[in-house]
Amino acid sequence: MAADAHATTLGLDHRKLAMWTFLGSEFLFFGAFVATFLLYVTTTAGGPGVEIFDIPFTSISSFVLLMSSLTMVLAHNAHRQGDLRRMRLWILATAGQGAVFLGGQVFEFTVFVKEGLVLTRSPFASSFYVLTGFHGVHVFVGILLLLSLYSLSLTGKVKKDQDLKTEMIGLYWHFVDIIWVVIFTVVYLIPEIAVG
C-alpha cells in the first residue's frame, strides 16, 4: 500500500496509467482500418469478396484467441498469489494459443492467396490484409512480450511481488483480444450475412 508517502499524484502506477493511455489511442488506430474495410467491403474489382471467408475456421481461431485471455488472466492471478511456477505455465499456454491463432491466420492467408485474393487484387483485399495483418503484428508483439516475461521470471529478474509486469502484459493481451472480438463480428460475421 502507499508505504511510499510521496507516491504519485493519482496514487496510480505510472506504467499502468501509461498503458491505459496508450490503449485508448489504439482504438483510433484500429478504428481507421475497420472503417476503411467497411468502406471497401464490396469493392472487390471483380476479385474474391467476403464469400471467400471460411467462417467455421475463423470461428475456431477466434475462440482460441478468446480463451487465451482466460489463461492470461489466470497467469496474472497466479502471479498475484506469488505462484511463479503456475504463472509461467499459464503464460506459456497463452503464448501457445496466440501462436495457434497466428498460425491459423497464416494458413487463412495462404488459402486466400491461392484463391486469388492477393494484396494487390482490390481495395477490399488490401484493406482486409492490412487490417488483419496489423492485428496479427499486435499478437506477435504480445507473444514476444509473453516470452520475455517467461524467461525473465526464470532468471529471477521478474520476482514474486512484481505481478504488475504480468498485469501490464495482460492488459495489452486482452486489448488485442478485444480488438479481435470486434474484427470477428464486423469484418467476418456481419459482412458475411449482409453481403456474402
Next chain:
Amino acid sequence: MSSTTTPKLRPTKETGVLSWLATTDHKRIGILYFFTTLVFFFLGGVESGFIRLQLAQAEQSVISEDLYNQIFTMHGITMVFLVVMPLSAAFFNYLIPLMIGARDVAFPRLNAFSYWVYLFGGIFLYSSFFLGGAPAGSWVGYAPLHATEGMSMGFYAIGIQILGLSSLAAAVNFITTILNMRAPGMTFMRMPVFIWMALVTNFLLLFAIPVIAVALFMLQFDTLYGGQFFQPGSGGDPILYQHLFWLFGHPEVYIMILPAMGIVSEILPVGSRKPLFGYAAVVFAGAAIGFIGFGVWAHHMFTSAIGPVARSAFALSTMFIAVPTGIKVFNWVFTMWGGKIRFTTPMLFSVGFVSMFVIGGLSGVTHAIVPHNAQQHDTYYVVAHFHYVLFGGALFGLIAGIYFWFPKVTGKLMSEKLGKWHFWTWLLGFNLTFGPMHMSGLLGQPRRTAVLPGELGATVELYNLLSSLGVIVLTGSALVFLYNLITSIKRGEASGDDPWNARTLEWMTPSPTPSVNFYRIPTITHRDEFWHRKYAEDESGKPVSIPAGASDDHDSDGDDDHAEEHIHMPDPSLWPFVMCLAFFPIAYGMLYFNPWLFALGALWLVVGYFLWITEPLAEGDDDDPEDADDHAAVGAAAH
C-alpha cells in the same frame, strides 16, 4: 548521487559526447531537441529561400519544376514535423517536470527514445535528397498522386511514420507525467496554463497520431507494394486519404499552436505583473479548442468531392472554433490591461504573438465561408493564413519562450538590445513576406506552382517580389538571433535565479537548473505558487512583498534538514540510442522492400528492447530495473 562503487553497467560520465547519447535527464533531452530544431529550421528556411527566389518574378526558372516541388514539400514537412512540433517538445521536456514540481518525466528512457526516433526520422527524410529525390507530393501527400511519385513518397510515408512514433511515445510519457507526478498540492486548477496546454496538446497527439499512422501505412502499401487503397482504377477512393489525413491534420495545427499559447499565457502575466486574466476561462477555452478541433477536419476539403450537407456542417464547426480562441485572445489582452508592462524581449514576442495570430485567425474564419473558399482554397491567401498562425503564432510564441527561459537553462541573460533588434526585424520581415500573400492569393495566385504564371504577372508580381525581399530581412533577423544565442551562451550577463520576477515553480530552483531540479519538492498551496511565496496580500488585497528569507521562496540546496537524503535520479542509459538505430534498417528495408534488412532492424529492436528492460541500475542495487523509471514504485511496493 552515483556512488564510487558503481559497476560499469551504465554510462556514468556527466560530460562529453557519450553523456549526451546516454542522457535520460529531461533537461538535457530538451536541450538536444532545441538545437536539433535549430538545424532543421535552418534547412527549412533555406528551402523557403529557394521558393521565394523562384517566385520572385513571373515565368522564372531558377530551379526546375521537379526540384521546386521537392523543395516546397520538404519545406512544409520540415517546418511542421521537424521544427514546430519538436520545438514544442523541447519546451515540454524542459518545463513540464519543473513546472509541476517533479524531478523528471515518468519514463526518462522512453523520453530519450522519443528524441532519438525524432532525430533519426529527420535524417531518414533528408537522406532522400541523396537517394533519388526528396518527396514531391506536398506535405499533405494526397493520394493517388503519391503512387506516381515512386520511392520519394515512400520516404514521405515511412519518414513521417517514424516521427509520429516519436510523438506518440512522448505523448504517453507527458500525459502520465502531468497526471501523475505533480507536487503535493498541485491540483488541476493550480497547474500553470502551460501545463494545461501541454496536457491538451498531448491528448491531441495521442488521438491524432494513430489516424495519420493508418493513412501513411496505406500510402506506403500503395506506393511501394501495390496496395489498392486509393487506386481509382480498382475502385479505391482517393477521398478516403483526404479524410484520414485531415482527421489528423487539423488537430495537428492545434498541436502546433497550443504550446505557444501556453507559453504566452505564462509570459504575459509576468511581463504585466498581474495574474493571468480569467485563468479558468483560458484553460477551458484551450480544452475546448482541442476538443472542437477534432470536428472540423473537412474544412480542408470544401472543394473536394463532398456534398452540401457535409460542407455546411463543417463550415459551422469551423466558424465556432473562433469563439474559444477569441476568449483566449481577450483574456490575454485584459491581462495586460491595468498592468505595469515591462517590454522585455519575451514580452515583445508574446504581444507580437497575440497580434499576428489574430490576423491569421481571422483569415481562417474567412476560409470557412464555403462559397468563397472555392476562390481562396489552394491560393496564396491560404498560404498567408497558415504562415500567420504558424509563423506569427506558433513560432513567435516559441521564440518568446526561448528568450524567457534562456536564463533558467543557462543562468545567463540574452542580450536585450539584440533581442529587440531581432523582434522588430522579425516582425517587419514576417509581415513583408506574408502580408502581400493575402493580396496575391485573393487576386488568384495558386499555391504549389513551380512557376508564377505570366498572365498573373501584372497583378501579383509586385506582391511576390515583396515576399521575396521579406525573406532577406528574415534571414538577417535570424542571424541576429543566432548571434545573440551563441554569444549569450558563451558570455551572457549572469541572470540570477529569478530575473523576471516570475510566478511559477521552475523559478524557485537555482539557475541553471541543478540536475535534481528541486532539492526539496515544494508543497503547493496556490496557483502561481512562487509568486505567493514572494508576495502576500494586505487587507485591501494589495500585494506586499514578503521579505526575502521569510518564506521558503527559494529552493536552496545544501544542508537543509528537510532535504531528502537520497534523491533517486534516473540513471543514464545508452539503450534508447542504440535501439533507435534499428529504425534505419527498418525504414530502408521497408523502402527498398528488402526483407533481410527489415528483419535485421526488427531483431535489433527486439534485442535492444530486451537489453533495455534488463538493464541494471548504475548503483548496482538489485532493485527492479524497470522501476528505475519511476520514483514511486507503487505497484511493486503494494505487495
Next chain:
Amino acid sequence: MRDRVTMRPPTRRRRPLHLLILALLALGLSACGDAEQNALLPAGPYAQEPHDLIIPVAIIALVVFVLVQGLIIYSSWRYRERADDDGSLPEQVHGNTRLEIVWTVIPALILAAIAVPTVQGIFSQMAEPDDDFMTIEVIGHRWWFEYYYPDHDIYTANEMVIPANTPVRLQMTATDPARDASQGVIHSFWVPRLAGKQDLVPGQTTFLNLQADEPGRFLGMCAEYCGLSHANMRIRVEALDDGDWQAWVDNQTSPATVPDEGTLEARGRELYGDLGDRQACASCHQVWEGDGSRSPGQGPDLTHLMSRQEFAGAIHDLDAENLRAWLADPESMKAMNYELDGIGMPNLNLTDDELDALVAYLLALD
C-alpha cells in the same frame, strides 16, 4: 536529384533585372493592372455570389481586427511601465465573469449571423442552374484539360469555348484509368472570374456551374497540386456572343481539313499517321476527317487545333515557331518525363524535314 532546367521560348521569358526595375517602379502605382485571372473581379453570377458574401464578412473581420489590434496597442501604450514608476505592483485582477460572457456571446452571435448566408450559399452554389443550361464534360489529364460537348459531339483541349450569358454545368472527372495507362490524379478546375474551384477526382464525377455575363477571355488554372507540371496546367475560357458561338460550333462539328495531294501539308498528314518504327502521332491524337465517330486518344484532339490560341496546357502561344519547338523536344517546352512514367508527349526524334511537314500540316488544321 532529377534536376533538369526547363526552358521556355524567349517570347514568354522576361529578363529578371529588367523586371526588378519595372516592379520597383510599379511600387508607387496601384497594383491593379490587367486582371484576367482576378478573383476579385467577378464576371458572372457564380463568381458574383461568393463575392457578395465575402465582402461583408471581410468588413466584419476588418472591424474585429481593428478592435483587437487597437486594444493591444492601446494597452501596450497605456499600461507600459513608466520611467518614474514607484515599483509597486498594479492591482492584482484575476478576471471578470461579466466580461467573459460578453466576449463569448458577441463573437458567437457574429458567427451565427454569417453562418446563415454561408449555408444558403453552399446549397445554391451546388444546385443545378435554374435556367436551361449547357453541359460540358471536363476531364483532367496530366497536365492538360480535355473538354467534350455532348450536345454537339465536340472534343477540344485547354481552351473551353462557351456561349456568353448561358449557364454552363461542367461534369468533371480526372483521367479515366482505362484510357490512360497511368492512374489519374486529382485536379481542380478554376477560372476565378467565372466561378470558384471544384476538384476533379478520378473515378468520380463532380460538378461546377459557371457563366460569363459578357463575351470575353477568362484565364484560370489547375488548382490542385497534381505533380511535376501542375504549374503548367492552365485554362482558358472563351465566352462568345451568339453569332460567334454558332460559327465556332459549326467549324468544330465539321471534319478536319485534308490537304491537297503533293503538298508539304499532305506529307505531314502522312507522317502524322505513320512514323515508321516510331510511335505515330495518330496513336495518341485524333484528327477527325469525317469518318466514323470521334474518339479521343491519350493526347489532345487536334481536329481543329488552330482554332485555339494556346497549346500544351495553354502555356504557349500556338504559332509555327512554338509548335516546331514542341514537336522537336516537348520536354524542353513543358516539364514532363515520358521515358520515366509515360505521362505527357514523347520526344519522337523528328528530323528537320519531318518537322517542317508536320508543322505545316498542324497549321492547316483550322
Next chain:
Amino acid sequence: MSATETEDTGTDHGHHPTAREYVQIAIVLAILTALEVSTYFFDFGRIAIPLLIILMAIKFVMVAGFFMHLRFDTKIYSRLLYTGLIFALVLYSITLAIFVFERAPSA
C-alpha cells in the same frame, strides 16, 4: 477534476475475481461466441446484425471489465479507454456517413 485526487488509489486493492470466477466468465464468453457463430449457420433474419452487435458489445465489456479489471480499478482507466473508443466511433462514423450520403457534391 481535482476531486479525483482523493479518489481511491486504484491499484489492485479492490475486489479480485477468483480463478474460478474467471473460468465462469470465460464460459459465458464461449457461449456468446457460439451464439455469434450460429448466425452463420441459421437464418436469424433481420435481427441477426443487431444481435451480433449486441453480443460483440457484451463480450467487449466483459473482457475489459473483468479480465482487464476495469470494473475494479479506478475510473480514470475507464475514462482513458472509453474516451479513445468514443472518439474513434464518432469520428469514423461521421467519415463513413459522408461517404454514404455525401459522396458526390451533387446528385
